[in-house]
Amino acid sequence: MNFHSVGAALVRPGQILTDRSALSAVARWTQAVSEADGVCVAHLAPGVDPCELTAExxxxxxxxxxxxxxxxQPLFFGGPASRPFPAPPIPYxxxxxxxPVTVAVLDTGVAEHPWWSGAEWYARVAPEDADAAEGQQAGHGTFIAGLLARLAPxxxxxxxxxxxxxxxxxxxxxxxxxHRMRERPPDVLNLSFGGHTFDDRPPRLLHDAIAAMTDTVTxxxxxxxxxxxPFWPAALPGVVGVAALDAGQRRRAVYSGYGTWVDACARGDWLESSYPDTGEFGGYAAWxxxxxxxALVSGTIAGEAAGRPAKDVLKELLDGGGHRQIPDLxxxxPASL
Incomplete structure (x- = not known):
C-alpha cells in the first residue's frame, strides 16, 4: 500500500494537495501536477517532506x-470490529x-443484492462503483447500503x-x-471512513468540499x-460525528472514538445487513x-426526511428529540432494524 505514517497519521508519500492559486508557491519543489475535480495534487521532488511544506x-x-x-472503520485489530461474520438471511x-430522499454513499462501492435488484438507483451504478471483490473490507459499502435501505425505505x-x-x-x-456531486447535492451524505491528520488540524480542502453542499447533512x-x-472528517464543523455503542446501547463500544467533537452515537456492535454472496457468505453478514x-444515523435522518428538509431533521435530532445525551458521545x- 502506497502510504506511510507521520505522527500516527497516514499520508501518501511525496504528495501535497492545494488549489490552483497556490501552485506557484510549490513550483520549485514540484515534479508534476495533476488537477481534476476541484483539487490539485502536486507530486514533490525526492526528499521534500509534504508535512513540512504544508506547514510553510x-x-x-x-x-x-x-x-x-x-x-x-470496522478495522480494530484483535477486536469484534475486525471482520464480518456470516449471518442467516434477514427477512426484509x-x-x-x-x-424523494437521496443518500450519497462514498465507500467501497455496492454489490448486487436482492434488496435492490430492481431499484432504479442500482441500475445507474457504474461498473467502477461496484463493490470491491477482494480485500479485508470488500463488502463494506454493500453492508452500509443495506442498513440505509432498511431505515430509509x-x-x-x-x-x-x-x-x-x-x-x-x-x-x-x-x-x-x-466535487462531482455539487451540481446535484444529496440530502444526506454518509462517510464511513476517516483518519487523523499529521498536525491534528482540520483538512481545509476537504472541509471546503463538504461545506459547499450547504443543504446536505453529512x-x-x-x-x-x-x-x-480528533478523527476527520467526523470532527469537522458542520459534520455529524458518530460514535459506536455496544449491543445494549448503554455503553461506548470499546473500540469507538469519543470526545467533545462527537455529536451522536448509535449501536455499532454485531449489526446484521446485506453482504456480497461470496464464499461462506450467503448475502448477509454481521459486522x-x-x-x-x-450508517444508522444517516439512515434515521434520511428516513425522517421524506416530508421535510434533512437539515430540519438533524436540528431536531441534535437538540435531543427526547433521547439521552451521553458525555463525549x-x-x-436509537435505530430499529
Whole structure:
C-alpha cells in the first residue's frame, strides 16, 4: 500500500494537495501536477517532506494539505470490529414506494443484492462503483447500503467508490468525488471512513468540499481508535460525528472514538445487513464498527426526511428529540432494524 505514517497519521508519500492559486508557491519543489475535480495534487521532488511544506504554505495563508489516507472503520485489530461474520438471511421486503430522499454513499462501492435488484438507483451504478471483490473490507459499502435501505425505505442511493477492497482511500479521491456531486447535492451524505491528520488540524480542502453542499447533512464515523483524538472528517464543523455503542446501547463500544467533537452515537456492535454472496457468505453478514453506527444515523435522518428538509431533521435530532445525551458521545440515536 502506497502510504506511510507521520505522527500516527497516514499520508501518501511525496504528495501535497492545494488549489490552483497556490501552485506557484510549490513550483520549485514540484515534479508534476495533476488537477481534476476541484483539487490539485502536486507530486514533490525526492526528499521534500509534504508535512513540512504544508506547514510553510499554511503560515503564508495558503490552502494546503498532505494527501491524507483514509480507511473504512470496522478495522480494530484483535477486536469484534475486525471482520464480518456470516449471518442467516434477514427477512426484509424492499419498499414499493419511492422516497424523494437521496443518500450519497462514498465507500467501497455496492454489490448486487436482492434488496435492490430492481431499484432504479442500482441500475445507474457504474461498473467502477461496484463493490470491491477482494480485500479485508470488500463488502463494506454493500453492508452500509443495506442498513440505509432498511431505515430509509425507497430512498435513492448515489454510490461512489472512494475506498479499495482493503478500505483504503485518500483525501484527494474523496474531494474529487464530492466535487462531482455539487451540481446535484444529496440530502444526506454518509462517510464511513476517516483518519487523523499529521498536525491534528482540520483538512481545509476537504472541509471546503463538504461545506459547499450547504443543504446536505453529512454524517461521518468517529473512528475505531478508542481515543479522543480528533478523527476527520467526523470532527469537522458542520459534520455529524458518530460514535459506536455496544449491543445494549448503554455503553461506548470499546473500540469507538469519543470526545467533545462527537455529536451522536448509535449501536455499532454485531449489526446484521446485506453482504456480497461470496464464499461462506450467503448475502448477509454481521459486522461491528463506527462505520455502521454512522450508517444508522444517516439512515434515521434520511428516513425522517421524506416530508421535510434533512437539515430540519438533524436540528431536531441534535437538540435531543427526547433521547439521552451521553458525555463525549453526543445524543443517542436509537435505530430499529
Amino acid at each position: 504554505m499554511r503560515a503564508k495563508g495558503l490552502r494546503a494539505s498532505p494527501n491524507h489516507v483514509f480507511r473504512g 421486503r424492499p419498499a414499493r414506494t419511492r422516497s 425507497g430512498a435513492t442511493l448515489r454510490v461512489r467508490r472512494v475506498l479499495d477492497g482493503d478500505g483504503v482511500g485518500d483525501e484527494a479521491g474523496v474531494i474529487r468525488a464530492l 454524517v461521518a464515523c468517529a473512528g475505531n481508535t478508542a481515543s479522543d483524538r 461491528s464498527g463506527t462505520s455502521f453506527a454512522a 453526543g445524543v443517542l440515536v
